[in-house]
Amino acid sequence: MSYVVELKEVTFWYGVPGSREPVLEGVNLQVAADDFLGIVGPNGGGKTTLLRIILGLLKPQSGMVEVFGRPARDVRHRIGYVPQHARLEPATPATVLEVVLTGRLHRSRWGLRYSQADRKAAEQALELVGMQDFARRPVQALSGGQRQRVLIARALAGEASLLLLDEPTAGVDAPTEHSFTDLLHRLNQSIPIILATHDIAFVCTHLKRVACLNRRLTVHRADELTPADLSLVYGNQVCSVIHRPGCPLFDRGCAHGCLPVADSAETGR
Numbered sequence: 001m002s003y004v005v006e007l008k009e010v011t012f013w014y015g016v017p018g019s020r021e022p023v024l025e026g027v028n029l030q031v032a033a034d035d036f037l038g039i040v041g042p043n044g045g046g047k048t049t050l051l052r053i054i055l056g057l058l059k060p061q062s063g064m065v066e067v068f069g070r071p072a073r074d075v076r077h078r079i080g081y082v083p084q085h086a087r088l089e090p091a092t093p094a095t096v097l098e099v100v101l102t103g104r105l106h107r108s109r110w111g112l113r114y115s116q117a118d119r120k121a122a123e124q125a126l127e128l129v130g131m132q133d134f135a136r137r138p139v140q141a142l143s144g145g146q147r148q149r150v151l152i153a154r155a156l157a158g159e160a161s162l163l164l165l166d167e168p169t170a171g172v173d174a175p176t177e178h179s180f181t182d183l184l185h186r187l188n189q190s191i192p193i194i195l196a197t198h199d200i201a202f203v204c205t206h207l208k209r210v211a212c213l214n215r216r217l218t219v220h221r222a223d224e225l226t227p228a229d230l231s232l233v234y235g236n237q238v239c240s241v242i243h244r245p246g247c248p249l250f251d252r253g254c255a256h257g258c259l260p261v262a263d264s265a266e267t268g269r
Contacts, residue, residue, distance in 0.1 A: 002069060004162055004192050005031035005054055010063030012049060017061050023049050024060070027217045036188045038203030038222070039196040041213035041233050047196040048084055050213065051164050054194070055081055067162065077106055080152075080160030084167045084196075088139050088147045096142070096150055097135040100125055103157030125153040129183060145176035149183065156187075163187065165195045169202060181206050200230065 010027040023046045039047050052058045056073030065072050104118040126132045129149040169177050203210050211219045212233040
């Protein structure tokens with residue numbers, strides 16, 4: 001079987017190898033063409049680093065990384081990426097279409113206007129995320145959830161065959177997250193998605209597989225993730241949270257109701 005993403009025994013250090021513990025050690029991962037994979041783990045556990053390695057922005061000291069059967073850096077143009085803390089400033093003096101067109105910069109010739117093909121690709125990306133009717137509106141007129149959709153459209157506009165998202169639901173309210181989740185499921189019908197997040201309830205409920213990462217990585221089916229699996233990646237920093245009726249998160253808790261202690265204050269319990 002050929003994989004969209006394949007990592008074998010990947011180890012990565014920041015700085016001089018051996019001077020400190022590696023950020024990633026012996027990581028093995030395979031992502032299929034229809035995959036919807038969530039990566040969870042504590043801060044500093046290597047989630048963002050792993051996404052950057054898949055994107056070809058970082059090179060591991062050892063191990064093999066292939067995306068679409070080639071070195072990651074050679075196919076970066078086929079990967080759509082929305083980094084952590086990415087956002088559109090409300091005061092940005094641009095329309096939605098103009099922002100999405102910036103996702104075509106690597107395909108446009110420097111110094112020339114965007115081509116008709118660029119505009120068509122941007123419009124198709126907006127249609128994919130349900131924002132085609134907002135193309136001519138200024139970014140400042142959008143809600144937070146709509147801006148998030150525009151960021152994804154920008155990532156898709158380069159004709160991406162793989163979508164990487166780093167903490168895409170951080171700071172959004174429950175209704176916006178529900179709408180955003182529906183969008184991701186629609187996109188996953190035609191493109192594999194890898195999503196790094198702290199939201200364990202989200203990945204248990206909505207994703208196909210979960211990768212638990214804290215330097216080392218283990219992969220589980222989302223519906224088979226257990227408190228013991230979470231304890232291995234978070235240590236003792238896991239608590240059980242009960243969402244009562246009336247809580248916005250009542251209908252999306254994971255089967256075990258488990259969350260990292262650091263996140264428990266944000267659950268609205």
